[in-house]
Amino acid sequence: MYAIETIGITKKFGNNIIFENLNFKAKEREITSILGPSGRGKTTLLRCLAGLENINNGTIKICGEILNNKNKDNLIKNIGFVFQNLNLFPNLTVLQNLKIVLNSSKKAQNLINKFKLNGKENEFPKNLSGGQKQRVAIARALMLEPKILIFDEPTSALDQELIQEFFKIICDLINQNRTIIIVTHDTNFAKNSSDNIFKI
Amino acid sequence: MKINFKFLIIFLIILNFLSNFSFLNACAKNKKNKIVIGLDINVPPMGFKSENGEIIGFDIDLANEIFKNDYEKIIFQPIDWDSKEFELNSKKIDVIWNGLSETPDRKESMLLTNPYLKNRQVILVRKDSEINSLENLKNKIICVQKGSTGADALAEHEISGEIKQTVELENMISCLNEVETGKSDATVVDEVVAKYYLNKLGENKFKILNQELSSEFYVVAVKKENYKLKEFIESKLDEIYKSGKASEISEKWFGQDIFYRQNENSSKNSSKKNLNFLTPIFDGLKQTLLLFIIVLVLSMPLGLLLFCLQKLKFGIIIKYFINLMRGTPLLLQLLFIFYGIPYLPFVGEFLAIKSRFLAGILTFMLNYSAYFAEIFRGGFLSIDKGQYEASKLLGIGKFKLFFKILLPQAMKICMPSICNESVTLIKDTSLIFAIGVQELLSNTKNIVNSTANIMPYIAAFGIYLIICSIIVFIFKKLETKFKF
Ligand SMILES: Nc1ncnc2c1ncn2[C@@H]1O[C@H](COP(=O)(O)OP(=O)(O)OP(=O)(O)O)[C@@H](O)[C@H]1O
Ligand SMILES: [Mg+2]
Numbered sequence: 212m213y214a215i216e217t218i219g220i221t222k223k224f225g226n227n228i229i230f231e232n233l234n235f236k237a238k239e240r241e242i243t244s245i246l247g248p249s250g251r252g253k254t255t256l257l258r259c260l261a262g263l264e265n266i267n268n269g270t271i272k273i274c275g276e277i278l279n280n281k282n283k284d285n286l287i288k289n290i291g292f293v294f295q296n297l298n299l300f301p302n303l304t305v306l307q308n309l310k311i312v313l314n315s316s317k318k319a320q321n322l323i324n325k326f327k328l329n330g331k332e333n334e335f336p337k338n339l340s341g342g343q344k345q346r347v348a349i350a351r352a353l354m355l356e357p358k359i360l361i362f363d364e365p366t367s368a369l370d371q372e373l374i375q376e377f378f379k380i381i382c383d384l385i386n387q388n389r390t391i392i393i394v395t396h397d398t399n400f401a402k403n404s405s406d407n408i409f410k411i
Numbered sequence: 412m413k414i415n416f417k418f419l420i421i422f423l424i425i426l427n428f429l430s431n432f433s434f435l436n437a438c439a440k441n442k443k444n445k446i447v448i449g450l451d452i453n454v455p456p457m458g459f460k461s462e463n464g465e466i467i468g469f470d471i472d473l474a475n476e477i478f479k480n481d482y483e484k485i486i487f488q489p490i491d492w493d494s495k496e497f498e499l500n501s502k503k504i505d506v507i508w509n510g511l512s513e514t515p516d517r518k519e520s521m522l523l524t525n526p527y528l529k530n531r532q533v534i535l536v537r538k539d540s541e542i543n544s545l546e547n548l549k550n551k552i553i554c555v556q557k558g559s560t561g562a563d564a565l566a567e568h569e570i571s572g573e574i575k576q577t578v579e580l581e582n583m584i585s586c587l588n589e590v591e592t593g594k595s596d597a598t599v600v601d602e603v604v605a606k607y608y609l610n611k612l613g614e615n616k617f618k619i620l621n622q623e624l625s626s627e628f629y630v631v632a633v634k635k636e637n638y639k640l641k642e643f644i645e646s647k648l649d650e651i652y653k654s655g656k657a658s659e660i661s662e663k664w665f666g667q668d669i670f671y672r673q674n675e676n677s678s679k680n681s682s683k684k685n686l687n688f689l690t691p692i693f694d695g696l697k698q699t700l701l702l703f704i705i706v707l708v709l710s711m712p713l714g715l716l717l718f719c720l721q722k723l724k725f726g727i728i729i730k731y732f733i734n735l736m737r738g739t740p741l742l743l744q745l746l747f748i749f750y751g752i753p754y755l756p757f758v759g760e761f762l763a764i765k766s767r768f769l770a771g772i773l774t775f776m777l778n779y780s781a782y783f784a785e786i787f788r789g790g791f792l793s794i795d796k797g798q799y800e801a802s803k804l805l806g807i808g809k810f811k812l813f814f815k816i817l818l819p820q821a822m823k824i825c826m827p828s829i830c831n832e833s834v835t836l837i838k839d840t841s842l843i844f845a846i847g848v849q850e851l852l853s854n855t856k857n858i859v860n861s862t863a864n865i866m867p868y869i870a871a872f873g874i875y876l877i878i879c880s881i882i883v884f885i886f887k888k889l890e891t892k893f894k895f
Binding site: 261263284287288290291292294296298299300301302303311312335336337351352354355 | 797800804823894
C-alpha cells in the first residue's frame with residue numbers, strides 16, 4: 212500500500228519541462244528519500260504532491276485516492292509539509308504558531324514538551340536558533356496529526372549533532388505509524404536513514 | 412520627547428520677547444491716516460442726526476475720544492444696518508460702533524470688543540402710575556416700537572400672555588407720547604434710550620421700573636482677524652474709564668454714569684497683549700488637529716477596505732477610483748466636492764454638503780484612503796508567498812490568515828509609509844482653507860496681514876514642526892510595539 216503514488220506525471224513551467232512521465236511511490240509507514248542534483252525539480256515534485264502546483268499530465272494518488280480539484284482540500288489534510296525555509300509565522304510566538312492551526316492548548320503544550328521547546332513558548336521565531344525553528348515547524352505540521360509528513364531539505368541548515376536529533380524525531384514519527392518523505396542533498400543521510408531512495 | 416518640550420518652551424519665550432518688541436514698535440508709530448466708523452444714524456442717543464444735520468450721539472463722542480489721538484481723520488459712515496458684516500469684511504469700514512448688542516451670531520461673524528455698556532429692556536410708565544413691577548402689567552395696554560429689541564423682549568417674556576393688548580408704533584417718540592397721554596399704560600424701551608429721554612424731557616413725567624425684561628451688552632465690532640484694532644479700542648476704553656472721561660460723556664447724554672467695565676481683574680487678564688496673536692493661531696490649530704485626527708482615523712480603515720475590495724470582481728472600479736484620487740490635485744477635489752456638487756444636475760441638491768468642515772473631512776478621507784490603499788498594497792505584496800502556502804496547507808481559514816497573520820506583518824512593513832503620509836496630511840490640512848474653513852495657516856496669514864507682524868508666521872513654523880515631531884515620535888513608539 213502506498214501513501215503517495217504518482218502515475219506518469221508531467222510538470223512544465225511554460226515550455227520548460229521539469230519532469231515528464233514520472234512515477235514516484237512512497238510506501239506507508241516508511242521513510243522515502245528523494246535525491247537529486249540542485250535545480251532538478253525536487254521541490255517542484257513535493258509542491259505537486261501537496262497540491263501547491265498543478266500538474267500538466269498524469270495522476271497523483273494520496274492514501275489510495277486520486278487527487279482532483281474537488282477532494283484537494285480534504286486529501287491535503289493527510290499531508291504535513293515542512294518547507295525548506297520553514298515559513299513560520301513571524302508575527303506569532305511559538306505557542307501562537309501552533310495554536311493558530313488548531314486551538315488546543317493541550318496538544319500544543321504536548322508538542323512543545325516533546326520537541327524540547329519549553330521556555331520558548333512566548334518567543335518570536337526570529338529569536339530562535341535554526342534547530343529550534345525547525346522543531347517549531349515540525350510541531351506545527353503535527354498539530355493536525357497528518358498521516359504523511361513531507362520535509363524539504365530538512366538537514367541542509369543543521370550541523371551533525373542536530374542531524375542526529377532530527378533523525379531521532381523522524382524515527383519517533385515512524386513509530387507513530389506515519390509516512391515520511393524527505394528531500395535531501397545528503398547522500399549519507401539518505402542511505403543511513405531511509406527505507407527507500409528515489410533518484411530524480 | 413524631553414527635547415521637544417524644551418524646544419517648545421524656548422520657542423515661546425523667544426516669541427514672547429520678540430512680539431513685545433513688535434508691539435512697542437506699533438505703538439510708537441506716527442498718527443495713522445484715517446479710520447472709518449460705520450453706523451446707523453437713526454439710533455438716538457447712540458448715533459443720530461441733529462437738527463442741523465450733524466451726526467452726534469453717545470457713541471460718536473466715545474469713538475472720537477478713543478481715536479482722536481491716533482488717527483488724522485475719523486469718518487462716520489452711515490451704512491445699511493443689514494449689510495454691516497459685508498461692509499466690515501470688504502474693508503469699506505473699519506469699525507461698527509452704534510449700540511451694537513452682543514449676540515452669538517455676531518460673535519461668529521465679527522470680532523467683538525469687551526462690552527462698554529450694559530443695556531436692559533426696561534418698562535417706562537407715567538410718574539403717577541400705580542404700576543411698580545412686572546406683575547402689575549397684567550391686563551394693561553403696552554406700547555412698543557415695531558421691530559425693536561424691546562418688542563422682541565416683551566414677546567418672549569412670560570408676562571406677554573397676560574397683558575391686555577400690545578400696540579406697535581413706528582418710533583419711540585410716539586410710544587412715549589402714548590404713555591404720556593394715557594392711551595397706553597407702559598412702553599418697553601432700551602434703558603439707555605429711556606435714560607436719555609428722561610434726561611432730556613425731565614424726570615417728572617416718567618419713571619423706570621426696577622425689574623427688566625431682558626438685558627444685553629453693547630460692544631464695538633471690527634473685522635474678524637483685526638485683533639490689533641480690537642485691543643487698541645479695549646485699552647483705550649479702559650483708559651478713558653480710568654481718566655473719568657467716559658463718565659463725563661455718559662453724564663452728558665444720560666445724566667448719570669452708566670459706562671460699563673468688567674471687573675478690573677478680568678479686564679487685566681484679557682489684556683495680555685504680548686501673546687495675544689497666539690489666540691487665533693490656537694483657534695486655527697484646533698481645527699487643523701481635529702481635521703487631522705478624524706481623517707487619519709477614518710481613512711486608514713477605509714484604505715484597507717479599498718485595498719481588499721480591489722480583489723473582488725468589481726475591483727477595477729476601485730482601481731479607477733484610486734487613480735482618480737491620486738491623479739488629481741486635492742485642492743481641486745475639495746473645490747469640486749464643496750462648490751461643484753451643488754451644481755450637478757438633478758442630484759446636486761441632495762448630495763450637496765452644507766458644512767464646510769464636513770465636506771473637507773469627506774474629501775480628505777477619500778483622497779487619503781486612496782493613498783493608504785496603495786500603501787497597504789505595497790505592504791501585503793512584500794509578504795512572502797510562503798506565508799499563504801503554509802496557512803493553506805495547515806488549513807487556516809481566510810479570515811484568520813488575513814487578520815492574524817498577514818495584516819500584522821503588513822502593518823509592520825507599512826508603518827514608515829503611514830508615518831510619512833501622516834506628516835504629509837498635517838501639512839495638507841491647510842488646503843481646507845480653500846473652502847472657507849479657518850485653520851492654522853489661514854488664521855496665521857490673516858493676522859500677519861492685519862498686524863504687519865512676521866511673528867505669527869514664525870509661530871506657525873514652530874507649531875507645524877512640533878506637531879510633525881510629535882507624529883514622528885508617536886510612530887517611532889508604535890514601531891517598537893511590533894516585537895516580531
Ligand atoms: N514557479 C516557477 N516558475 C518557473 N520555473 C520554476 C518555478 N519554480 C521552479 N522553477 C524551475 O524549476 C526547476 C526546478 O526547481 P526546484 O526548486 O524544484 O529544484 P530543486 O531540485 O528543489 O533544487 P534545489 O535542490 O536547489 O532546491 C528550476 O530550474 C527552477 O528554475
Ligand atoms: Mg529545492
